[in-house]
Amino acid sequence: MKHSGVEDWQDAGFALYVHWPFCAAKCPYCDFNSHVARQIDHDRWRAAYVSEIRRWAERTPGRVLRSIFFGGGTPSLMDPETVNAVIETAFDVWTPANDIEITLEANPTSVEIGKFRAFSDAGVNRVSLGVQALDDDALRLLGRMHDVDQAMRAWDVANEVFARTSLDLIYARQFQTAEQWRDELSRALTLGVSHLSLYQLTIEDGTAFGDRYKIGKLPGLPSEDRGADLWDITQELCIKAGLPAYEVSNHAKPGAESRHNLVYWNYGDYVGIGPGAHGRVNENGQRLATVAASSPHAWLASVEAEKPAVEETALHPSDQAGELLMMGLRLSDGVDLSRYERLNEAPLRVEAVRQLTDLGFLRIANGKVAATDAGRPILNSLLRELL
Ligand SMILES: C[S@@+](CC[C@H](N)C(=O)[O-])C[C@H]1O[C@@H](n2cnc3c(N)ncnc32)[C@H](O)[C@@H]1O
Ligand code: SF4
Known part of the structure; x- marks a missing residue:
C-alpha cells in the first residue's frame, strides 16, 4: 500500500555516499568507522564499489544524482583509479545533475597533496580538508600526522586544483583558551575560506581519548561554560566574516553550502555504499533505512560473494x-x-x-x-x- 510519504524525498534530491574505511593511523579522538590496514587490495575494493552502485541503481532507476561524497576514514588514500571508476559508474547508471557536487575528504599530508590533480582528473570538484588546528602543539595532542605548514601547503594546492574547498577545525580542545580560539579562527577566516566545518571536540567511548578520560588522564578539557563561550565566539567571528552557520557545525558564504549535506539535512534520498555506510532509499513507495556491515573485511567478502551484508528496515x-x-x-x-x-x-x-x-x-x-x-x-x- 502506498502512503502519504511516498515521494517525500523529492523535496531534497538524491545523492551517493561512498565510505572508504582506512586511515594511515587512528587519531585518539576518532570513533568513525576507520581502520589501519597493512595491505589494501585496491582492485578488489574498486570492483566491490562498482558492483554495489550497479545493484542499487537497479532499485533506483531514472534518478538525477545531485552529489557524490567520498567520506571516511581517509578517502584521499584511495587509488584515484577507484575514485574514477565510482564516478564513471555512477554517471552511467544515474543522470548526473548539471551542477553535480563531487566531494572527497582529504587529510593534509604530503602523500595526499600529490594525488589532488589525479582526483580532480577523475571528476572530484570539491575537497573537504581535515586541518583540525592551526597550532602545532594542538595537532600533536590530537595525534595528527601533519603540522600547520603542511596543512597550509595542502590548502593552497587544494584551492589551485579544485573549484570548491572546505576546511575542518576541531575546537574546545585540551588547554584551549577563548583568546587562543579567537586568534586561531580569525586566522582561518583570512585563508579565503567559503565553507568551514567547526566541531567541538567530543570525547567518545571506545577511543583512546575516551579511555584516558575515564581514568582522569585527559586534563584541560573546557567546562560547559567555557564550551558555550567558545561557541559564541565561533558564531560571532563567522557572522562577521560573512560565513554564518547554515547548520549546527557548518558555516558558509551564501551559495557555498555543501549540497551533499543539504540532501541529508533536508531528508532526501541517498544510497550509502562501503563498510558501515547508511542510506535512505525510496523504493516502490517504501522508504528504507539501510546500513552496511561495518567490518571492512566482512563487507568486501559479502559483496564479492554477491550477498552484500546490508540491513534494510522499512520506515513508517x-x-x-x-x-x-x-x-x-x-x-x-x-x-x-x-x-x-x-x-x-x-x-x-x-x-x-x-x-x-x-x-x-x-x-x-x-x-x-x-x-x-x-x-x-x-x-x-x-x-x-x-x-
Ligand atoms: C570522517 S572525519 C575525518 C576526515 C579525515 N580523515 C580527517 O581526519 O581529516 C570528519 C571530521 O570529523 C571531525 N571529528 C572526528 N572526530 C571528532 C571528535 N571526536 N570531536 C570533534 N570532531 C571530530 C574532524 O574534524 C574530521 O575532520
Ligand atoms: S580523524 Fe580522520 S584520519 Fe583520524 S582516524 Fe578519524 S577518519 Fe582517520
Whole structure:
C-alpha cells in the first residue's frame, strides 16, 4: 500500500555516499568507522564499489544524482583509479545533475597533496580538508600526522586544483583558551575560506581519548561554560566574516553550502555504499533505512560473494517525520511544517512548540519551524520535548 510519504524525498534530491574505511593511523579522538590496514587490495575494493552502485541503481532507476561524497576514514588514500571508476559508474547508471557536487575528504599530508590533480582528473570538484588546528602543539595532542605548514601547503594546492574547498577545525580542545580560539579562527577566516566545518571536540567511548578520560588522564578539557563561550565566539567571528552557520557545525558564504549535506539535512534520498555506510532509499513507495556491515573485511567478502551484508528496515511515515525533524532542525532554515504534517499525519505537539517558542529556543515563520541561535546548541533537548 502506498502512503502519504511516498515521494517525500523529492523535496531534497538524491545523492551517493561512498565510505572508504582506512586511515594511515587512528587519531585518539576518532570513533568513525576507520581502520589501519597493512595491505589494501585496491582492485578488489574498486570492483566491490562498482558492483554495489550497479545493484542499487537497479532499485533506483531514472534518478538525477545531485552529489557524490567520498567520506571516511581517509578517502584521499584511495587509488584515484577507484575514485574514477565510482564516478564513471555512477554517471552511467544515474543522470548526473548539471551542477553535480563531487566531494572527497582529504587529510593534509604530503602523500595526499600529490594525488589532488589525479582526483580532480577523475571528476572530484570539491575537497573537504581535515586541518583540525592551526597550532602545532594542538595537532600533536590530537595525534595528527601533519603540522600547520603542511596543512597550509595542502590548502593552497587544494584551492589551485579544485573549484570548491572546505576546511575542518576541531575546537574546545585540551588547554584551549577563548583568546587562543579567537586568534586561531580569525586566522582561518583570512585563508579565503567559503565553507568551514567547526566541531567541538567530543570525547567518545571506545577511543583512546575516551579511555584516558575515564581514568582522569585527559586534563584541560573546557567546562560547559567555557564550551558555550567558545561557541559564541565561533558564531560571532563567522557572522562577521560573512560565513554564518547554515547548520549546527557548518558555516558558509551564501551559495557555498555543501549540497551533499543539504540532501541529508533536508531528508532526501541517498544510497550509502562501503563498510558501515547508511542510506535512505525510496523504493516502490517504501522508504528504507539501510546500513552496511561495518567490518571492512566482512563487507568486501559479502559483496564479492554477491550477498552484500546490508540491513534494510522499512520506515513508517511517522518515523520518517521524526527523522525529518531531527535532521531539519540542524539547519538554520528549519523544517517545512506542512511536509512534517503530511508524513506524520498529525501536526507537531502544539503545547511543546508554544513553550519552546516562548522560551526563545524555536522560531516559526513562513511555514517553517527552526531552532534559534539559542536553541541550536541544545538541539537534543528540544527534540526530546518535540517527539
Ligand atoms: C570522517 S572525519 C575525518 C576526515 C579525515 N580523515 C580527517 O581526519 O581529516 C570528519 C571530521 O570529523 C571531525 N571529528 C572526528 N572526530 C571528532 C571528535 N571526536 N570531536 C570533534 N570532531 C571530530 C574532524 O574534524 C574530521 O575532520
Ligand atoms: S580523524 Fe580522520 S584520519 Fe583520524 S582516524 Fe578519524 S577518519 Fe582517520
